[in-house]
Amino acid sequence: MRVQEQWLWVTDMGIIDIDKAYVAGTYNRFPVEIVGGKGSIYFGADGKEYIDMGTGIGVTAFGIADDEWQKAVTDQLSKVQHTSNLYYTEPCAILAKMLCEKTGMKKVFFANSGAEANECAIKVARKYAAEKKGEEYYHIITLENSFHGRTLTTLAATGQEVFHKLFNPLTPGFVSVKANDIEELKRVATEKKAAGILLECVQGEGGVLPLDAEYIKAVEAFAKQNDIVLMIDEVQTGNGRTGMLYAYQNFGISPDVVTTAKGLSGGLPLGACMMNEKTENVLGFSDHGSTFGGNPVCSAAAINVLSRINDALLEDVKKKSDYIFEEFKNAKGVESVSGMGLMIGIKPIGSASDIVKECINRGVICLTAKTKVRLLPALNIPFDTLKNAVDVIKTVCAEFGGN
Numbered sequence: 001m002r003v004q005e006q007w008l009w010v011t012d013m014g015i016i017d018i019d020k021a022y023v024a025g026t027y028n029r030f031p032v033e034i035v036g037g038k039g040s041i042y043f044g045a046d047g048k049e050y051i052d053m054g055t056g057i058g059v060t061a062f063g064i065a066d067d068e069w070q071k072a073v074t075d076q077l078s079k080v081q082h083t084s085n086l087y088y089t090e091p092c093a094i095l096a097k098m099l100c101e102k103t104g105m106k107k108v109f110f111a112n113s114g115a116e117a118n119e120c121a122i123k124v125a126r127k128y129a130a131e132k133k134g135e136e137y138y139h140i141i142t143l144e145n146s147f148h149g150r151t152l153t154t155l156a157a158t159g160q161e162v163f164h165k166l167f168n169p170l171t172p173g174f175v176s177v178k179a180n181d182i183e184e185l186k187r188v189a190t191e192k193k194a195a196g197i198l199l200e201c202v203q204g205e206g207g208v209l210p211l212d213a214e215y216i217k218a219v220e221a222f223a224k225q226n227d228i229v230l231m232i233d234e235v236q237t238g239n240g241r242t243g244m245l246y247a248y249q250n251f252g253i254s255p256d257v258v259t260t261a262k263g264l265s266g267g268l269p270l271g272a273c274m275m276n277e278k279t280e281n282v283l284g285f286s287d288h289g290s291t292f293g294g295n296p297v298c299s300a301a302a303i304n305v306l307s308r309i310n311d312a313l314l315e316d317v318k319k320k321s322d323y324i325f326e327e328f329k330n331a332k333g334v335e336s337v338s339g340m341g342l343m344i345g346i347k348p349i350g351s352a353s354d355i356v357k358e359c360i361n362r363g364v365i366c367l368t369a370k371t372k373v374r375l376l377p378a379l380n381i382p383f384d385t386l387k388n389a390v391d392v393i394k395t396v397c398a399e400f401g402g403n
């Protein structure tokens with residue numbers, strides 16, 4: 001595929017060749033160029049349609065070029081696209097109010113990504129502990145197999161050595177413990193004088209693994225007793241993905257800090273770090289900041305997304321989730337199914353990456369997570385589209401399942 005008419009003055013190379021030549025080689029892209037889409041369908045430059053079961057890694061919560069979302073974005077775009085954080089704008093204020101009212105949290109700091117939302121959370125935990133208990137309380141406890149981002153600090157928080165290799169030294173003061181082992185967490189947190197605990201209720205990149213409900217409750221109780229800041233990373237699990245607005249709400253806990261990004265604004269870069277009554281005043285004037293954070297266009301998009309995640313939609317998410325679980329459990333070539341809501345990991349007998357490649361050949365885009373095929377469809381994916389995608393993925397799993 002050659003470039004569009006208006007860019008012909010730059011080059012007449014093919015897009016995939018230009019990308020390979022000039023974009024840093026950090027991604028192993030599939031040989032598909034996406035030129036458009038609508039709802040849960042992507043249009044490829046090859047003229048093919050693809051059912052989107054990945055939503056750009058949990059981002060386009062209401063699909064591609066959704067009418068209502070697009071109107072919210074373009075309305076704001078035609079007024080003012082950016083002001084810096086030196087002035088007030090309506091979308092930023094309204095969005096913060098909505099987030100607080102829907103969660104019971106008290107204040108929000110806006111960033112541009114999941115990693116940055118987590119950076120903010122870590123600063124909150126460190127400052128809270130430094131002021132309250134002393135500066136030797138700085139350790140952040142995270143879990144093995146977690147994922148919290150790619151900055152040097154959120155990499156330190158990420159409990160997977162493969163991401164650390166050759167980037168050391170990372171930010172000090174992080175230690176990861178085995179998930180679902182409350183005794184180890186208590187021991188390490190006490191020994192290290194922990195400032196905070198950071199965890200995902202469902203480990204996404206780690207393989208779509210929900211933590212044990214009793215474990216999450218026990219972590220909350222331990223954090224409360226010891227005045228340790230409990231931070232829940234809802235970057236992937238948030239914004240309706242698991243069948244509740246935020247995944248922690250499935251477990252009946254009240255975290256001190258909640259971070260989110262990915263699906264929050266449905267396809268524009270926005271991260272949020274929410275703080276409760278314990279942590280709302282930790283960050284004061286000049287303690288943190290961001291040029292783009294809370295950008296009015298991204299915020300207007302997020303207001304649209306949040307206003308649509310209501311009880312009826314969440315019920316629908318759960319129904320679709322039940323359907324997917326039902327279809328894949330005991331399916332040919334499938335070992336097990338894990339996850340929550342529309343965040344699902346299928347452990348195939350065959351290779352997950354081979355299966356995902358073949359699914360793309362057959363017009364269905366899905367993701368991997370470790371050795372699993374990961375599904376993160378749009379929250380409003382039409383049922384018949386979902387069914388068509390599930391049929392293809394099931395067929396491919398069976399074909400690659402060795403029988």
Ligand SMILES: *Cc1c(COP(=O)(O)O)cnc(C)c1O
Nearest residue numbers: 113114115147148149204235236
């Ligand atoms: C994707 C992800 C991040 C990082 O988000 P970015 O926007 O890529 O910085 C952090 N935590 C979790 C749980 C994620 O899934």
